Amino acid sequence: MAEAAAHHESPIPYMVQPHPVTGIPNGKFGIWLFLASEVMLFGALFSSYVLIRTGAPHWPPEGGLTSEIVNVPLGTLNTAVLITSSITMVLSWASCKMGSLPRFKLWMAATIGLASVFLVIKYFEYKHKFDLGHFPSHDNFYAIYFTLTGLHGLHIIGGIIVNTFLLTAGSKMWTTDPEHFTNRVENAGLYWHFVDLVWIFLFPSLYLL
Amino acid sequence: MSETTTHNGHDHAHAGHHELPFWRKYIFSVDHKVIGIQYAVTALFFLLFGFTLMMIMRWQLAYPGQPLPVIGKILGETAMPGGVMAPEFYNQLGAMHGTIMVFLGVVPLAVGGFGNFVVPLQIGAPDMAFPRLNMASYWVFLPGCVLMISSFFFPGGAAQSGWTSYPPLSDIASVGQTVWCFSMVLIITSSLLGSINFIVTIVQLRAKGLSYWRLPFFVHAQLVTAFLLLLAFPPLEAATVMQIMDRVAGTSFFLPSGLVVSGEQLKVAGGGSPLLWQHLFWFLAHPEVYVLILPAMGIVAEVIANNTRKPLWGYRLLVYSVVFLGFMSFVVWAHHMFMTGMGTTMSTFFQTTTMIISIPSVIILTCFIMSLYGGNIRFTTPMLFATAFLPMFAIGGLTGLPLGLTASDIYLHDTFYVIGHFHYVVAPGTLFALFAGVYYWFPKATGKQMNATLGKIHFWTSFVCINFVFMPMFFQGMAGLSRRLYDPTVYAHGRGVQALNVVISLGAWGLGLSQIPFIVNFFMSLKRGARVAENPWNATTLEWAAPSPPGHGNFLTEPVVYREPYEYSVPGHANDYSPQFVEGS
Amino acid sequence: MDEKVYGWWLPPDISTHGAKIDQLISVLHWFMLLLFVGWGIFFVWCLVKYRAREGHKAIYAPVHAIATKYIEGAVVVVEIFLLFGLSTPVWLAYKNTPPDEKNAAHVRIVGEQFAWNFQYPGKDGKFGKTNESLIGSDNPLGLDPDDPAGKDDIVTVNQLHFPVHKPVYVEVSSKDVIHSFNIPVLRVKQDTIPGQQIPVWFEATQAGHFELACAQLCGLGHYRMRADVLVDTPEDYAKWEAENAPPPQEAPAAAAPDTTPAPEKK
Numbered sequence A: 001m002a003e004a005a006a007h008h009e010s011p012i013p014y015m016v017q018p019h020p021v022t023g024i025p026n027g028k029f030g031i032w033l034f035l036a037s038e039v040m041l042f043g044a045l046f047s048s049y050v051l052i053r054t055g056a057p058h059w060p061p062e063g064g065l066t067s068e069i070v071n072v073p074l075g076t077l078n079t080a081v082l083i084t085s086s087i088t089m090v091l092s093w094a095s096c097k098m099g100s101l102p103r104f105k106l107w108m109a110a111t112i113g114l115a116s117v118f119l120v121i122k123y124f125e126y127k128h129k130f131d132l133g134h135f136p137s138h139d140n141f142y143a144i145y146f147t148l149t150g151l152h153g154l155h156i157i158g159g160i161i162v163n164t165f166l167l168t169a170g171s172k173m174w175t176t177d178p179e180h181f182t183n184r185v186e187n188a189g190l191y192w193h194f195v196d197l198v199w200i201f202l203f204p205s206l207y208l209l
Numbered sequence B: 001m002s003e004t005t006t007h008n009g010h011d012h013a014h015a016g017h018h019e020l021p022f023w024r025k026y027i028f029s030v031d032h033k034v035i036g037i038q039y040a041v042t043a044l045f046f047l048l049f050g051f052t053l054m055m056i057m058r059w060q061l062a063y064p065g066q067p068l069p070v071i072g073k074i075l076g077e078t079a080m081p082g083g084v085m086a087p088e089f090y091n092q093l094g095a096m097h098g099t100i101m102v103f104l105g106v107v108p109l110a111v112g113g114f115g116n117f118v119v120p121l122q123i124g125a126p127d128m129a130f131p132r133l134n135m136a137s138y139w140v141f142l143p144g145c146v147l148m149i150s151s152f153f154f155p156g157g158a159a160q161s162g163w164t165s166y167p168p169l170s171d172i173a174s175v176g177q178t179v180w181c182f183s184m185v186l187i188i189t190s191s192l193l194g195s196i197n198f199i200v201t202i203v204q205l206r207a208k209g210l211s212y213w214r215l216p217f218f219v220h221a222q223l224v225t226a227f228l229l230l231l232a233f234p235p236l237e238a239a240t241v242m243q244i245m246d247r248v249a250g251t252s253f254f255l256p257s258g259l260v261v262s263g264e265q266l267k268v269a270g271g272g273s274p275l276l277w278q279h280l281f282w283f284l285a286h287p288e289v290y291v292l293i294l295p296a297m298g299i300v301a302e303v304i305a306n307n308t309r310k311p312l313w314g315y316r317l318l319v320y321s322v323v324f325l326g327f328m329s330f331v332v333w334a335h336h337m338f339m340t341g342m343g344t345t346m347s348t349f350f351q352t353t354t355m356i357i358s359i360p361s362v363i364i365l366t367c368f369i370m371s372l373y374g375g376n377i378r379f380t381t382p383m384l385f386a387t388a389f390l391p392m393f394a395i396g397g398l399t400g401l402p403l404g405l406t407a408s409d410i411y412l413h414d415t416f417y418v419i420g421h422f423h424y425v426v427a428p429g430t431l432f433a434l435f436a437g438v439y440y441w442f443p444k445a446t447g448k449q450m451n452a453t454l455g456k457i458h459f460w461t462s463f464v465c466i467n468f469v470f471m472p473m474f475f476q477g478m479a480g481l482s483r484r485l486y487d488p489t490v491y492a493h494g495r496g497v498q499a500l501n502v503v504i505s506l507g508a509w510g511l512g513l514s515q516i517p518f519i520v521n522f523f524m525s526l527k528r529g530a531r532v533a534e535n536p537w538n539a540t541t542l543e544w545a546a547p548s549p550p551g552h553g554n555f556l557t558e559p560v561v562y563r564e565p566y567e568y569s570v571p572g573h574a575n576d577y578s579p580q581f582v583e584g585s
Numbered sequence C: 001m002d003e004k005v006y007g008w009w010l011p012p013d014i015s016t017h018g019a020k021i022d023q024l025i026s027v028l029h030w031f032m033l034l035l036f037v038g039w040g041i042f043f044v045w046c047l048v049k050y051r052a053r054e055g056h057k058a059i060y061a062p063v064h065a066i067a068t069k070y071i072e073g074a075v076v077v078v079e080i081f082l083l084f085g086l087s088t089p090v091w092l093a094y095k096n097t098p099p100d101e102k103n104a105a106h107v108r109i110v111g112e113q114f115a116w117n118f119q120y121p122g123k124d125g126k127f128g129k130t131n132e133s134l135i136g137s138d139n140p141l142g143l144d145p146d147d148p149a150g151k152d153d154i155v156t157v158n159q160l161h162f163p164v165h166k167p168v169y170v171e172v173s174s175k176d177v178i179h180s181f182n183i184p185v186l187r188v189k190q191d192t193i194p195g196q197q198i199p200v201w202f203e204a205t206q207a208g209h210f211e212l213a214c215a216q217l218c219g220l221g222h223y224r225m226r227a228d229v230l231v232d233t234p235e236d237y238a239k240w241e242a243e244n245a246p247p248p249q250e251a252p253a254a255a256a257p258d259t260t261p262a263p264e265k266k
């Protein structure tokens, strides 16, 4: 790669090895910072949700109960799917640590598969609401529901893209620099756990409360 | 346009090791210096563009309702029917001036430009920690800018609800507002990528011996700035996403029930909160004003230390102050909202935090002035701009007091006093500091020196004009004149201060002319400026150890740091400067 | 119209609470001026005294500037005084001490793009109910014709009347976007937030003709969103009220048109 060549003479320090003071390599540090900003992003949306909800005379605005609008069984299933995918993600990283690329591929494929299952289930939930004519404009419950789950869905898609890269083209790095590759898997994992964690907040606050 | 600059900046014999194709070297480059220059040139262009918008607006303010010769015709019948500015167009220009100056001009120049170019050099790193991410951030930023400008050509024109875009007005505005939102999402994303890169770079890639207390103050300022961008921008991104939903998907995040617009009931679900936007917006935008000022203070510190030939006075105090400013800037946002009807507990809290945050600014200013005391001051062009920064920033800062105290804000809120206040901070303040930076680091970036005579002409004319622009605004504000008025003479108190509008406009156009020497100087020096060696200013910090301009990878040998950043005029030394990178006591 | 001449500084203050605000503003500006001048003299002196020249050298050792500590300390003290001594009490009084309901004149104020609507409760002292679905060109506030309390209400557009020397209690709101209720000579300002009724009160000390200026960008007509403020003597006010009171049994909105001057063109 041209890039690698260009940087050959002055490699950037701590790309792979941990920094002696912070104890982590650059990539991991970067991911943590990114997650900090993501916390602010979802935090702002959650606060907006709380504010709008507490200001509303009734929630959901159209009356009734939230659990009658959303599909709690499907939501629960999706929570299970995502938690499982977090576990497979850890296993794929552990496989790298233990030096097995095939097992990494297996677990990573499982993670991607589960993420896709999540999206398919989400699609059916969305479709059901659209069939009833319930679009985001219906009322602020739907506005918040679609905005939050939609943004979360985009994060899932982002995760699928990254993971698919690691599974396919990205895994070539395994032969040249397994340690770096393992770090990358770990970073993708951190992101994935975060996306999972967001869902763990979303699920009760949108489906159950 | 960026190609020409970077090209001239880099066809230096020294950088001859790798032959990358032209487009990899100058367009989709991963080199922090090229990216920094791309940012800087783009930002300078947008500063000029945003300023031009204001120069056009100033016609309407000085001579309300009179046709603007020539330009009025060029801008066309919708914007300027019969050559007279339409109120819609005035509002578009105002909103775009604010947005462009802040998000496409000052921040990209201060952070994207100087941050990218200078920080890795000053910490002795070969590049940013994530060079490709760095490139990505520029290439997300640029489409955002292009989209923002293109909004003028959408039906109904560009965004016209102010740079603050308060709903419900922004929710019901023409499609240009949607374009504004999407470009903001791009610009915010770019800034987030950039800030991650800065923090990791500064924390992980410092050269051997470069402890935190040996970092140049500029790097400290950039580090705090990066944290502000990282944590304050996402809430605005969230708010922008909600505004997009309101506008595109018909939701009511910011729309309460029962709105009646032009006699028609608005067909939305309602139940939202207009003030929610303001909270999210100012949660970003207050830290944002520190994003505008901190890098500027960093530049001023570098230039002052270099030109007074003595160590900065109170270096540690300065660092503590900016860190404290950074923290505090997250808890003052609602001082922009005193007139929205908030409760007295909340307003008392926010006016108290606002008074607290003014203290570190006073300390910073004191440190800078005390740095002059006992110096051996060279009035180079960068130093002139840096010196002028001090009183200008002082005026901006002091006039913040009446706006931060609730009782006086009742009267002054949303008047021209506010416009005067923040412009003293950002225009003769930040902008002058940025000019100081351009003159100071130009030799490093290009290997050529800028012309000093033209620099002095640029400085003195700008300095005089800019005060004619902003000083009268305090009087207009005192007279009670509201901001964002297409025609101030509608009001009796506006007619009382209308003469000042002519003065301001003449000042603004004069300021426009004053930039010609700069532009000439910039391009002329690129071509024919005197060649310089590594360290033309006899400076002490690490960037001056690298060749001018530095090649890919920056330093010829790995730099090692031996001392504090501003060891000037150390007793018993032959030279009046002892660089950080030179061994020996 | 009797054109008052306004200058380059604060316009006359005709409110009972404004003197304290003006006092704060002037104390603040003296303080700012003092700091700036003192500091500016030192600054210029430094620039001249320490300019680079033959045989001159910078002093390496940091000066011990105890004075700066004192000055910074003094700034802190002054700021505390400004904050808790001058600003907060005025603000709290402004916000927390509404006038006695019975003694006050009441007005409901509703902003819209680009006009100010004023509703006065009339003789019964009660506002008629309003409903946004009833808003039309002849009923700018959507007054409910079935509400008896609204029968005697007066509605005006771009013309605010109230008596001098009597507390005025207003509630501001907006139909569409955020505007800001701002009468410079009265030293009052309050953003009007759609969906909220926000109370403001003041008392004028001087009769006359003044201006209400919208202070928050509200669209293309923001600049001309002004209203006449007529501070009447008690007699004039009573006269105006009598003249404009809707005849009994008639829909109140009919009174609106004849008190509605077209928005002034410049």
Ligand code: HEM
Binding pocket: B051, B054, B094, B095, B097, B098, B099, B101, B102, B106, B161, B162, B163, B164, B292, B419, B423, B426, B427, B431, B469, B483, B484, B485, B486, B508, B511
């Ligand atoms: C140096 C030349 C500049 C001139 C002559 C100028 C002039 C003005 C004027 C007259 C207004 C008020 C317009 C109105 O209320 O109708 C304004 C608004 C504004 N300016 Fe500038 N300005 C300059 C530079 C800057 C810079 C460097 C920044 C920011 C970094 C900036 C940011 C803003 C913002 C945020 C607003 C408020 C826009 C709004 O109302 O939405 N300006 N400027």
Ligand SMILES: [Cu+2]
Binding pocket: B285, B286, B289, B332, B333, B335, B336
């Ligand atoms: Cu602020």
Ligand SMILES: [Cu+2]
Binding pocket: C179, C180, C214, C215, C216, C217, C218, C219, C221, C222, C223, C225
């Ligand atoms: Cu307005």
